[in-house]
Amino acid sequence: MPLIEVDDVSLAYDTPAGRVQGVLGATFNMEESEFLCLVGPSGCGKSTLLNIIAGFLTPTGGEIRIGGKKVSGHGMDRGVVFQDFAQLFPWRTALGNVAFGLEMKGMGKEEREEIALQQLKLVKLEKFANSYPHHLSGGMQQRVAIARALAYNPAVLLMDEPFAALDAMTRDDMQRLLADVWKTTGKTIIYVTHNVAEAVYLADRVIVMTPHPGTVKAEIPIMLPRPRDPLSLEFLEHQKQLLNYLGQGTSKAA
Amino acid sequence: MQDAAVATPSTSARAGMRIGENIRVIGRNLFPFLVVAVIWEIIARLEVFSRRLFPTLEEIFSSLYRLTVAGILPMHAFETVLRLLSGFAIAAVIGVTIGVLMARSRRAEDIFLPLVSILAPIPGLAYAPLFLLWFGLGNFPAVLLVGFVSMFPIIFNSWTGVKAVKEIWVRSAQAMGADDKRLFRYVILPGALPYILTGMRLGLAQAWRVLVAVEMLAAVPWGLGWLIFGAREMLNTDVMMAGILLIGVIGLLLEKLVFEKIERYTVVRWGMITA
Structure with missing residues (x-):
């Protein structure tokens, strides 16, 4: 049985401009100690999905199970890191x-x-x-x-663009450090980012999401050996593949 | 100063510089007082007003000294500060409680906010006659009035402070398993502390003002307000001035020794406000 099951999760909310489908029918599983990245442009529902998994938002459809148990509300089986430095x-x-x-x-x-x-x-x-x-x-x-x-x-660590507000050099250091921490602890991690290179550097598997409505577009395993070299040909190939998916996503939306 | 005396030669130069710096700071702060003192003395010596009504500095300070040594001034000051602190303690407890309730409960906000909004801008002294009629003369109405009046800024600021607690702190704490009770104690209260302290500071200033005034009306046997009021009957303007000076000094000490210390130890140390 997978550690985490995201089962047909949807979240719709009302805005002055009408009903918005923030997340629509997101479905994927995660094994223990897996490093999963949710990648997509802003508005694709990746942070919303993470907040549903964290229990801060309640889905309007579907459910999330951790260790076979349905998630309702926040709990100590999940640890959360936000983007905002002010979280401390x-x-x-x-x-x-x-x-x-x-x-x-x-x-x-x-x-x-x-x-x-x-x-x-x-x-x-x-x-x-x-x-x-x-x-x-x-x-x-x-x-x-x-x-x-x-x-x-916690059983799983949820990270919402934790390094997005850092300068590029610090961000590289942080990514290396996080890769080390993950290797040492063997923690299951879900990591939200809009940065494709970051996803290829960190993830075992990348879930690509596209907006309007926020849906899972593709699941791409990253089989590169670690530590990864961001300048290697294979690394750039993966990056290109992800960007292609995202490029299609944005052109369809426009 | 004592530090400099025992310092080794290598550090004494630096200590000397620090003392020089301190003297400059003190001088800068004292200068305006010196100017006012000189002008005062000129007016007094020229006898623009009668000498009885406008005493020289020498007379004021000799009264200050005489009354202090005789124990009269300290006794008045002690009584006043005691009333101040009793009233303020009541205000702090009730004010923070109501303010926090208003921020945490919609219903409490609906009930208290209109009341507080109407009552807060009324000058404290306007309530004084009512309190005297209801509760008689003496300490009881004075302390109650002080508590009542200084409660409002504390309510307002606690309310604002709790509302200003960052959502991300609350989320982080909840994600780490904080229940409502501990969320309140470990996150909401410290998160709102900069505002709560500001409210208390404003509340204490209000308390101080209304207390001195109400002491003149409530026929309390001791107190700085009463001292000043009583001295008027005898045209003892030097005593009045001594009392007024002492009121200023005590207010300043409360501000510097109590509030600045608390702030420096908490919200300033935490970087939540700049010193």
């Missing part, structure tokens, strides 16, 4: 942020801080354990957010 709690240190989930679980102070420190080591920020978020750079804040979402050991 400014009144807590990096360590305090990472320990938050464990604290909610009722774990004692000493134990949870030890685990939180391990998680900060994983993202190479153990030296900044006692820093407040406003003293950290954007990239560091996102690393703390990743550590925070991993700390209470």
